[in-house]
Amino acid sequence: MIGRLFSVVSQRAPSLLHRVSLMMKPQVVFVLGGPGAGKGTQCSNIVENYSYTHLSAGDLLRAERAREGSEFGQLIASYIKEGKIVPVEITINLLRKAMEETMQKDEKKFRFLIDGFPRNEDNLQGWNNVMKDKADVKFVLFFDCSTEVCIQRCLERGKSSGRTDDNRESLEKRIQTYQQSTRPIIELYEKLGKVCRVDASRSVEVFADVKAILDKED
Ligand code: UDP
Numbered sequence: 001m002i003g004r005l006f007s008v009v010s011q012r013a014p015s016l017l018h019r020v021s022l023m024m025k026p027q028v029v030f031v032l033g034g035p036g037a038g039k040g041t042q043c044s045n046i047v048e049n050y051s052y053t054h055l056s057a058g059d060l061l062r063a064e065r066a067r068e069g070s071e072f073g074q075l076i077a078s079y080i081k082e083g084k085i086v087p088v089e090i091t092i093n094l095l096r097k098a099m100e101e102t103m104q105k106d107e108k109k110f111r112f113l114i115d116g117f118p119r120n121e122d123n124l125q126g127w128n129n130v131m132k133d134k135a136d137v138k139f140v141l142f143f144d145c146s147t148e149v150c151i152q153r154c155l156e157r158g159k160s161s162g163r164t165d166d167n168r169e170s171l172e173k174r175i176q177t178y179q180q181s182t183r184p185i186i187e188l189y190e191k192l193g194k195v196c197r198v199d200a201s202r203s204v205e206v207f208a209d210v211k212a213i214l215d216k217e218d
């Protein structure tokens with residue numbers, strides 16, 4: 001009897017554990033900062049050292065732009081070139097799908113760095129409508145970088161990135177969008193005490209600061 005009970009329990013234990021881990025709510029860090037602030041670079045560094053999955057909203061949009069048969073390809077292309085922010089219905093679906101796919105493949109991957117989102121009020125509303133109850137936003141990692149450095153980095157990157165928006169004309173629009181639409185979102189999170197700021201104008205030691213923040217917050 002006890003033997004049987006034990007075997008039932010031991011058979012059940014893994015599946016119970018499995019179910020508990022499936023229930024882990026995604027833990028999200030929003031990564032924000034101007035164009036060229038180093039969001040992508042630092043996210044790659046984080047992924048190498050911590051158990052986070054990096055999802056770049058910009059990369060997801062560029063992949064959707066390139067996807068054959070996408071009904072949004074044209075729209076995304078023109079928004080990106082103009083430095084405008086794509087309607088959130090498109091972006092949030094890409095993010096939600098990417099998060100779901102990641103967790104379906106490996107239920108231990110429930111920590112996400114969401115890079116370059118939310119960039120405006122519309123983005124934030126879309127997140128709140130679709131994801132607010134499904135995921136926890138732990139904090140905002142803010143790469144604070146001077147406009148001059150942002151412009152220089154993007155122009156330098158433009159020599160090899162092949163991006164349609166790493167040129168002076170698009171860049172001016174992106175900077176304007178950042179200042180008008182994204183900064184207020186960062187300020188909003190600041191008021192909630194949820195912003196961890198990194199001085200990202202420097203060319204070295206940025207990751208040391210990032211590490212200190214993650215070690216403290218985790
Ligand atoms: N973009 C958007 N919504 C997002 C993220 C990006 O519309 O949530 C578009 C926007 O046009 C932006 C461009 O994609 O200017 C490039 O974004 P990315 O984050 O890749 O650029 P970065 O700031 O890293 O240079």
Ligand code: MG
Binds near residue numbers: 039040056058116
């Ligand atoms: Mg980027």
